[in-house]
Amino acid sequence: MSAQDFLVEIGTEELPPKSLVTLATAFADNISQELAKLDLSHADVKWYAAPRRLAVVVKNLIAKQADKEVEKRGPAIAAAFDADGNATKAAIGWAKGCGITVEQAERLETDKGAWLLHKQIQPGSNTSSLLAEIVTSALAKLPIAKPMRWGSSKVEFIRPVHSIIMLYGNDVIPANIMGKDSSNHSYGHRFHAPAKIKIQNAEHYETALESGYVIADFSKRKAIIEQGVTEAAKQLNGQALMDADLLDEVTALVEWPVVLVGSFEQSFLDIPAEPLISTMKDNQKYFPVVDAAGNLQNKFIFVTNIESKDPQQVISGNEKVVRPRLADAEFFFNTDRKQTLASRLDSLSSVLFQKQLGTLAEKSERISQLAAYVAEKIGADKTAAQRAGLLSKTDLMTNMVGEFPEVQGIMGMHYARFDGENETVALALNEQYMPRFAGDQLPTRLEGAAVAIADKLDSLVGIFGIGQAPKGDKDPFALRRAAIGALRIMVDKDLNLDLVDIIAFSQQTFGDKLTNANVATDVLEFMLGRFRAWYQDQGYTVDVIQAVLARRPTVPADFNQRVKAVAEFRKLDAAAALAAANKRVANILAKIDTAIPDTVDVKLLQQVEEQALYQAITAEQAEQAKLQSYTDGLMHLAKMQQVIDQFFDNVMVNADDAAVKLNRQALLKQLRELFLQVADISVLQ
Template sequence: MTQDFLVEIGTEELPPKALKTLATAFAEQLTAELATLELSHAEVSWYAAPRRLAVRVNQLVAQQADKVVEKRGPALSAAFDEAGNASKAAQGWARGLGIDVADAEHLETDKGAWLLYKQLQKGAATVSLLPDVVQQALARLPIAKPMRWGSSDAQFIRPVHTVIMLYGNDVVPATILGREAGRHSYGHRFHAPDLVAIDHADQYLAVLKDAYVVADFNERKDYIAEHVAKTAADMQATALMDNDLLEEVTSLVEWPVVLVGEFEQRFLQVPSEPLISTMKDNQKYIPLQNKQGELLNQFIFITNITSKDPQQIISGNEKVVRPRLADAEFFFRTDQKTKLADRLASLETVLFQKQLGTLAEKSVRISTLAEAVAGMIGANTADAARAGLLSKTDLMTDMVGEFPEVQGIMGMHYARLDGENEAVALALNEQYMPRFSGDALPAQLESCAVAIADKMDTLVGIFGIGQAPKGDKDPFALRRAAIGALRIMVEKQLPLDLVQLIGQSQATFSDKLSCPTVSEDVLEFMLGRFRAWYQEQGYPVDVIQAVLARRPTSPADFDRRVKAVAEFRNLDAAAALAAANKRVANILAKVDGAIADSVKSELLTEVAEQALYQAIQAEQQYQATAPSYTESLAHLAAMRDVIDSFFDQVMVNADDIAVRQNRQALLKQLRALFLQVADISLLQS
């Protein structure tokens, strides 16, 4: 026998950004509890709307299956005395089970013998277990700050008004979060404000939809996405709606209705980014662009009510957004009265970090390092230095003060209005790239120089005062800064060396740094980021370790080595060569004293060792001019047979000391060949 099970927690409006997380967690935790109790079922569905979380379990069994539980007692040696009488231990064990010792079986294994009783455990009725299942699932929801309400001791993310628990068409008796479970839920706050009855668990969605509530989160989301796209297409426009905004809007409405509003054309004289920001972040509106990518003075919004006069709702939303746009317009006009260069002095009033000084000091350091980096990568040094100096000035504008998310972007716009070079203006925006994982990189080299300088300044500075990240705590986002700098250097294939960069950045701090190992610490930290980064891209761990063992400090060079070793690893000869290299490394590690660099050819008496010597000499000549790491390793792979022959036919640790030392020198040269790109001996077969 099976029935569908439904549980709904009816609440005050839930936090929209947490709604989906709470709903999915509720379903996952409830499913886990059912699994623990061995209650089988079919599909589990979760539902979420602004005033409710719900889970439906299809075809949930009516009762746990009966099962035999084995209860092991004392060892036979302790269960009976010499006369065969049951000991006190055996009697106590039997009494606890409600049986006589004579009722027990004997369990004999290769480890000994024990008393054993097999007890039939009747399965409990599912309905009797469900209240605790729900309680446990709710207790494990990710709620940072639970609330209390009224005089109840119950706690939840928002006050609870109703609880539905239905097994088929029967109410499951329970008190959950201070509310007695029933079959009633509230409909739409305005269209159907009264309680509605759910007669059966499988009627939940249909009954609520009749009450103007689309309880299925994904159904609402799909509806909104489809109708926003259609509305925009009808206007020959593109809707600027990312998934985060779509899910937040979905979490705000029970009965979505798509409408279009507009604002005065004059607001479009303000750069589009702050307008888009305030519409999306503050109002949850969906901005529109034309085919040329220009912002339109129209927007789409989602209302939670079907109105007989939708123009009233449209007008209301237009009135709400107008002051926000007017603020952006005012800030834009006011900010233009002071050039970015004239804001440098104001940076002296803002502390970057107590021991590292102000933003003004950081800007000077960025400028100095950006100029040096630009020279290394062939960028315009003057533009990079200028952009570095102005890099934080837009933080002092009213616009960025009101809309922090447009930092850098407004710097770019204001720099253009100030008459700065286009490279300088673009660098003020691109200095923050990549802003997040997978984000675009700076487009121009001057921007790369400033972005790298900014990130290295933060890394060296914070490490230099002994505040490296610990565990999952990273208040200065040093991991993101390191990955961002490495991505720029690798993906742009910039000829930069971390040791040199760290040293030059360190020099810009004068005497502010107190940690004596800052250069080693930052280098180790950045090399450590490579491991996680390449693993995310699917590279085997042994490939990354093989390259890390050589500690290449040029990120672009590191990348070329990883890709070459990954390709080499797929060759047929790779496993044999890796094993041979491991053997060579072990032999050389056991040698006492120094090993000669040169090989005496006259001491090579075996054909196999002469062949290896000649192959090494030829390979050394090739490797000196090898066009790439990939071709270098592929060429080395051709030595497999001659290496195998050497180990099959030659005894390295010969009795003759001179011969032995000469063969060790030969292996040292072989090892050096295979260490040029990576430590091949670390590759796993």
């Protein structure tokens, strides 16, 4: 059957740059799903996205649906004919609806009876007749939080729509979508080529737009920008700060990227680099430049959407725009330095953290107490951690952080150094927010780790303590991130901290503010629950995680060691048999509702196999006490497979003699406890 390429383009006003890729991929996915529903086979589906257009190309889209054989079941034979064998009204009506006579109907014989049946071939529809509805449905399902209307139209979309291309092969598919009639015309660059551009077919799409100064392929534009920025930085003997989100956003802002370099006064570099970098990246969408040592340079790289005959005019314009922002940062910095962080402590009393939990001053005091407690537990400088916890939120009261919230903590560190605070305290003010996101770096010093854990735990205990735990996808206080961040610090730094202990201490710091009587249990369960997703992301299987969770270890570093040990154990040939044996033991013991002795009576061990198992358990108990790691312990337990298998193959646990039966149950209890020292192996699949 013949097939041709299909192209759809939605021409709009400038689309939100941060949403562009999401919209484009969703559009392509939605079209693929609609095609699948209609059994329309095709090859690759490719999306295009530029500031003023979303497009999808479906390669080798089949021209027509395949014909289908449709079965229509009629009345049961008993209801289709009367006692004389004549067709009833029900049968006649059904046959008429099928376009046949009752005599032409087939019979469907099943175990449950017989029915009238009609089979007919339903011809497939031409693809061209289905495309308009496919595109309309795909657009309706786009993730648009706030659609808008324009003019007098009642049509809603993320931005006003100006044109629609619908091409199947070389033919325009007639359609009216979002109030616009389809055509084979697109539009080029707003300034370089604003006139209509005729698109012959999907294959012609990219080259036709490039002739109009539009690179429709997002990945191609991105590669051009990345290469251009890298080369420009190289020419400056530096390196561009080009994170993935900024690169994507800049790519979404331009149709025809041109990379240029601007500069600013050297004197601005006397300010800490972070706010300068922040304003250049976040406000101006520039790429700051650093030298080989990571020091900010007075150069920036930017991408313009126009190929100017006089690039210097474009450069000068951008330099004029960025200069006032840098001057603002300079002013804020100089103003803030007139007041120490410590002198700002009183002002924290005027800012509410949460209505029931009090002000930032109260939160800082709680963090200070908990940070000192944690620091003492992990061998850190208690005094430094306590001081850092007290000052932890003071930089929120500065002009710089008020203007650039993303540098909170960072500016606290800089201001603390200018104030003459201990360097450990200064670093901890920045490290309190680490890790800020998945994969972010962790605190470098134990004092910073103590403050970071204290800050996150205070939020967890406080918010859970007033009954506002996260629900569904709603997590306004980012408690999931806080929990995972605290766990990461404790695990990666191998800190000997028990969640039960530090949660209890944190709870005490709130006095009578908390109303949830189960706060300690709720926070513990919530934090342990984060382990599952975290370890799954690292490639561990669910059963390995569940085996450890079954033992509920509350020291995160210990939890991590157990997970790694069980994962290694699971790779052994003996693992499956031992897991099955443990499951069997667990099932036997679960059915016993009487007390089982803790010790085994050697005199009642009648069979060789149970005697051998007892000896193996006794020897293993002594051996386990000598081993240094959970991994070694489980590997050593694996050697018991044969003796365990022989026991179950030859020994009847539920013996007729009640004393022998109870003794064998005691033997299994010891075996179970031996394996449960690390994890519940019976959970392994």
